[in-house]
Amino acid sequence: MSDAFDPGAYGQNVRVTLMGAAVEAQRRGLDIAEAEHLLLALAAESLSPAGRLLAEVGFDHPGVTTALRVERERSLQVAGVDPSAAAGLHATRLPPPRARWGASIREAIKRGAEDAKASGRRDRRAWRQTDLLIGLLLLDIGTVPRTFAYAGVDSDALLARARATAPGSTEADPAG
Amino acid sequence: MGKTAPSPIGGAADELAAVLALRELVELREDAAVERALRDGWTWAQVAEALGVTRQAVHKRHLRRIAVSGIPLRRRNE
Numbered sequence: 241m242s243d244a245f246d247p248g249a250y251g252q253n254v255r256v257t258l259m260g261a262a263v264e265a266q267r268r269g270l271d272i273a274e275a276e277h278l279l280l281a282l283a284a285e286s287l288s289p290a291g292r293l294l295a296e297v298g299f300d301h302p303g304v305t306t307a308l309r310v311e312r313e314r315s316l317q318v319a320g321v322d323p324s325a326a327a328g329l330h331a332t333r334l335p336p337p338r339a340r341w342g343a344s345i346r347e348a349i350k351r352g353a354e355d356a357k358a359s360g361r362r363d364r365r366a367w368r369q370t371d372l373l374i375g376l377l378l379l380d381i382g383t384v385p386r387t388f389a390y391a392g393v394d395s396d397a398l399l400a401r402a403r404a405t406a407p408g409s410t411e412a413d414p415a416g
Numbered sequence: 417m418g419k420t421a422p423s424p425i426g427g428a429a430d431e432l433a434a435v436l437a438l439r440e441l442v443e444l445r446e447d448a449a450v451e452r453a454l455r456d457g458w459t460w461a462q463v464a465e466a467l468g469v470t471r472q473a474v475h476k477r478h479l480r481r482i483a484v485s486g487i488p489l490r491r492r493n494e
Contacts, residue, residue, distance in 0.1 A: 259417045311433075312437045315434045315437035315443065316434065316438065318430040318433070319438055320432040321437075321438065325445075326441055326444060326445075329445060330448055330451070330482065331444060331447030331448040331480065331481075332447075332485035333447070334484060377433065380424065381422060383433070383436070386424045386425055386429070390425065
């Protein structure tokens with residue numbers, strides 16, 4: 241990972257989650273980590289405030305995995321392709337040695353950062369995993385918003401709850 | 417389209433997402449088909465010819481993963 245932003249510039253929790261997103265991509269044989277891999281990484285940290293918020297709407301790690309599959313199946317159906325077309329296909333996949341940051345994860349981090357700055361938190365080392373979740377929820381289009389929409393998740397309500405955990409909020413969680 | 421963000425589902429969003437989903441499916445299907453052909457004893461040259469690309473292109477995309485798949489590969493002139 242030697243792209244424009246450096247996970248090392250963030251605090252430990254955020255750094256670990258970003259590297260988790262890269263691992264989620266690599267496990268799927270992909271050399272580019274996208275926003276959906278960040279969503280999986282956040283969901284995997286079930287004890288973190290962001291992970292707990294996601295779990296409350298059914299987006300624990302298995303829940304996200306299922307919801308992402310549903311999104312892809314519905315997208316295939318738009319093109320008239322039966323999702324079962326992928327059933328039974330077997331291919332050896334190797335985890336790539338590195339994963340680069342894709343456009344959607346960069347956009348999510350940028351939006352989460354802007355939101356944190358807007359609330360007066362400019363130091364990247366003080367950003368929390370919940371800021372990453374906020375960034376995902378601020379995406380307008382693409383796989384992650386489609387996944388939330390098809391799963392019936394009220395992303396505006398989830399965004400409000402995530403923002404309410406920010407330092408200074410009455411619901412703030414210092415571990416957030 | 418104005419500055420308001422479009423809905424993530426429906427209309428053009430669905431059409432664009434379908435492209436992404438199809439691309440992933442095509443990649444998986446190619447990987448699986450190449451692997452099956454090589455298991456069935458096809459040569460790299462035959463696989464390349466069937467896909468309409470050069471042998472080098474097939475090698476570049478598939479050799480590393482095929483090398484760990486346990487498939488006994490035929491030599492070029494077998």
